[in-house]
Amino acid sequence: MITLSNLIYRLPGGVAQGLIWGIMALGIYITFRVLNVSDLTVDGSFTTGGAVTIMCILAGVNPILALIISFIVGILTGVVTGLIHTKLKIPAILAGILVQFGLYSINLHIMNMSANVSANPDRFNLLISMRDVPNAILIGIIISIVHIAVLYWYFGTEQGSAIRATGNNNNMALAQGININNMKVIGFGIGNGIVALAGGLMAQYQGFADINMGRGAIVIGLAAIIIGEVVINSIFKKGCSFYTRLTSVIIGGILYYIAMVVILWLRIDSNDLKLFTAIIVTVFLALPNLNVKKGGKQNVKN
Amino acid sequence: MAVFVWRGIMKKLLTIILSLLLAVTMTACKTEVKEEEKFVIGICQIETHAALDAATQGFKDALIAEFGEDKLVFIDGNAAGDPATCATICNGFVADGVDMILANSTPALQAAAAATTTIPILGTSVTEYGVALNIENFNGLTGFNVSGTSDLAPLDEQAQMILDIMPDVQVVGILYCSSEANSIYQVKVVKEYLESKKVTVKTFAFADSNDIYLVTGQAIEECDALYIPTDNKAASSAEIIDSVAFPAGVPIFCGEENTCLKCGIVSLAINYYDLGVTTGQMAIKLLKGEVKIEEMPIEYFSNPVKKYNKEICDALGITVPDDFIPIGE
Numbered sequence: 304m305i306t307l308s309n310l311i312y313r314l315p316g317g318v319a320q321g322l323i324w325g326i327m328a329l330g331i332y333i334t335f336r337v338l339n340v341s342d343l344t345v346d347g348s349f350t351t352g353g354a355v356t357i358m359c360i361l362a363g364v365n366p367i368l369a370l371i372i373s374f375i376v377g378i379l380t381g382v383v384t385g386l387i388h389t390k391l392k393i394p395a396i397l398a399g400i401l402v403q404f405g406l407y408s409i410n411l412h413i414m415n416m417s418a419n420v421s422a423n424p425d426r427f428n429l430l431i432s433m434r435d436v437p438n439a440i441l442i443g444i445i446i447s448i449v450h451i452a453v454l455y456w457y458f459g460t461e462q463g464s465a466i467r468a469t470g471n472n473n474n475m476a477l478a479q480g481i482n483i484n485n486m487k488v489i490g491f492g493i494g495n496g497i498v499a500l501a502g503g504l505m506a507q508y509q510g511f512a513d514i515n516m517g518r519g520a521i522v523i524g525l526a527a528i529i530i531g532e533v534v535i536n537s538i539f540k541k542g543c544s545f546y547t548r549l550t551s552v553i554i555g556g557i558l559y560y561i562a563m564v565v566i567l568w569l570r571i572d573s574n575d576l577k578l579f580t581a582i583i584v585t586v587f588l589a590l591p592n593l594n595v596k597k598g599g600k601q602n603v604k605n
Numbered sequence: 606m607a608v609f610v611w612r613g614i615m616k617k618l619l620t621i622i623l624s625l626l627l628a629v630t631m632t633a634c635k636t637e638v639k640e641e642e643k644f645v646i647g648i649c650q651i652e653t654h655a656a657l658d659a660a661t662q663g664f665k666d667a668l669i670a671e672f673g674e675d676k677l678v679f680i681d682g683n684a685a686g687d688p689a690t691c692a693t694i695c696n697g698f699v700a701d702g703v704d705m706i707l708a709n710s711t712p713a714l715q716a717a718a719a720a721t722t723t724i725p726i727l728g729t730s731v732t733e734y735g736v737a738l739n740i741e742n743f744n745g746l747t748g749f750n751v752s753g754t755s756d757l758a759p760l761d762e763q764a765q766m767i768l769d770i771m772p773d774v775q776v777v778g779i780l781y782c783s784s785e786a787n788s789i790y791q792v793k794v795v796k797e798y799l800e801s802k803k804v805t806v807k808t809f810a811f812a813d814s815n816d817i818y819l820v821t822g823q824a825i826e827e828c829d830a831l832y833i834p835t836d837n838k839a840a841s842s843a844e845i846i847d848s849v850a851f852p853a854g855v856p857i858f859c860g861e862e863n864t865c866l867k868c869g870i871v872s873l874a875i876n877y878y879d880l881g882v883t884t885g886q887m888a889i890k891l892l893k894g895e896v897k898i899e900e901m902p903i904e905y906f907s908n909p910v911k912k913y914n915k916e917i918c919d920a921l922g923i924t925v926p927d928d929f930i931p932i933g934e
Contacts, residue, residue, distance in 0.1 A: 309700065309701050312700035312701065312702075313696065313697045313700040313701070314700075315700075316692075316693065316696030316697065316699075316700060317693065317696070319696075320689070320692060320693060320696070361739075407784075407812055408812075411783055411784075416783075416789065417736075417786055417789050418783065418784045418785050418786040418788075418789060419688075419711055419712065419715075419737070419786035420739075421715050421736075421737060421738060421739040422739060423718075423738055423739040423740065424719055425722075425749070426739065426741075432719060433692060433695070433696060433699075433716070433719045433720040434719065434720070434721075434722065436696070505689060508692065508719075509688065509689065509691070509692040509715065509716050509719055510715055510716070510718065510719030511688070511712070511715040511716075511719075513688040513712055513786075514783075514784040515686065515687070515688055515784060516687075516688045516689060518686065518687060519687065560693070563690075563693055564693065564697065567682065567693060567694060567697055568697065570680070570681070572683065573682060573683045573684060573685050573690065573694070574653055574683050574685045576685055576690070577685060
């Protein structure tokens with residue numbers, strides 16, 4: 304059964320899922336790279352997005368509108384993290400963990416206290432579904448392009464530039480008269496809004512929302528960002544534009560899932576998947592730093 | 606400098622990965638021809654867990670007993686607890702064109718059902734198919750390519766068991782994990798039954814193994830007896846529950862045998878291995894073409910066995926009726 308043709312047939316499914324996780328990784332990119340903080344809210348807000356989307360669809364809401372509602376609810380979760388971080392002076396990483404922890408209960412309430420809610424693709428009109436992988440890939444690409452375009456435009460505006468400045472150098476941004484606390488809250492909000500939207504896409508794709516669906520989302524997102532950076536840095540050696548970087552995140556998500564498909568195709572025990580992921584992310588995070596020690600120039604930001 | 610080192614590493618990595626891929630495909634191609642007449646069955650299981658493993662094993666054993674090991678190919682997929690990985694695994698099965706999918710647990714069943722409308726899917730360790738697949742007015746037949754076995758023990762009989770053994774019970778606490786879809790359904794049914802018998806019911810939900818200790822502590826203070834449904838988290842943390850409830854002398858009634866073995870006094874046991882065997886027998890009928898999956902009703906575990914934990918019962922001074930048999934005999 305382990306044949307090349309099998310692998311090729313399996314790839315489209317991996318690409319479709321990779322696109323969804325790539326979109327989620329765009330949200331993490333905003334906090335992790337643009338704002339330069341680690342936001343752990345995402346494990347919770349991804350599930351929130353899935354839960355809100357499925358409950359909306361069950362209530363007869365149009366699937367695209369359901370995604371938009373998820374996006375807005377996701378922004379709220381990020382804003383809460385941002386406010387805890389900026390107003391209560393709690394370190395960002397801790398603020399994220401706290402919100403993510405609390406979201407578990409909120410997500411259960413959203414799903415009417417059940418751990419798992421399904422939207423049968425036969426009965427409900429879903430935007431994407433595993434039933435139709437080519438369509439899922441097409442929609443995934445369209446949504447990715449929309450995200451990249453909007454983010455590219457937004458981070459070119461005055462407010463977007465202020466967010467980037469805040470991430471680059473807090474003190475400098477402050478000296479320029481930027482309200483860095485507000486910029487952080489906005490950054491957390493947008494990031495988690497995108498993550499929640501991706502959660503909604505995932506829930507539609509797999510046909511259900513589950514209280515555990517966000518588990519490990521941050522690691523997958525970081526993996527996608529880092530794999531994307533490795534690819535982009537090996538192609539564009541003299542730096543590249545912001546939209547290329549955003550695209551690389553999506554590509555990173557796809558590559559991550561292709562790796563996953565290969566691992567499953569090779570019949571490697573998937574109980575070991577998480578260890579593999581952790582090792583791969585650690586290695587890719589560490590490599591640029593190790594190069595610096597050897598006297599080379601740092602080629603990846605941070 | 607860094608760039609060169611980097612490129613060197615990347616090139617080597619790529620070479621290694623490509624040659625590995627090639628090697629694997631070459632060896633795999635050789636064996637492929639023999640697999641033509643075999644039944645290929647994809648097994649998607651949400652996580653490694655004693656009860657789920659037993660169901661998978663029972664399923665495999667039943668099929669092997671019927672067809673023999675060399676006529677069957679099992680592709681094992683374990684999602685390590687991530688529902689999204691079930692989707693990846695099931696997508697893979699559809700791409701492989703397997704003959705049948707065994708979906709072990711609720712998220713696995715949902716992912717399989719979302720992935721294909723043509724390949725027959727048998728579920729097991731799923732409690733309520735109607736809820737899991739969002740079917741209105743579910744009557745035991747899905748009407749599409751899904752059937753299987755339910756691990757639902759007769760809940761009213763379980764609830765009655767509490768009343769039989771402790772006729773004077775005033776307050777029963779139900780302890781369960783809030784992240785398990787199956788448990789929430791069972792809690793609802795048992796609660797309704799006990800309340801109809803004028804027993805006060807309090808529910809105690811824990812989110813994960815970290816808060817079991819505290820939640821159980823709260824439960825034993827407020828209740829005369831506890832009931833634990835068929836719940837994966839409770840089963841895997843039964844020792845913690847025991848370490849709190851046993852010293853306090855609060856008896857625990859269990860929905861499932863593994864939990865009862867570690868912390869309970871009695872259970873109306875479902876045997877997951879046998880449940881897997883039943884699922885396997887359904888698979889045999891399907892693979893032989895004797896019946897269509899659309900016409901195959903969900904099967905329930907027919908004769909749950911009344912079992913008791915001798916050690917804990919003796920220690921708490923509880924005598925059980927004669928038709929209960931000790932666990933392990």
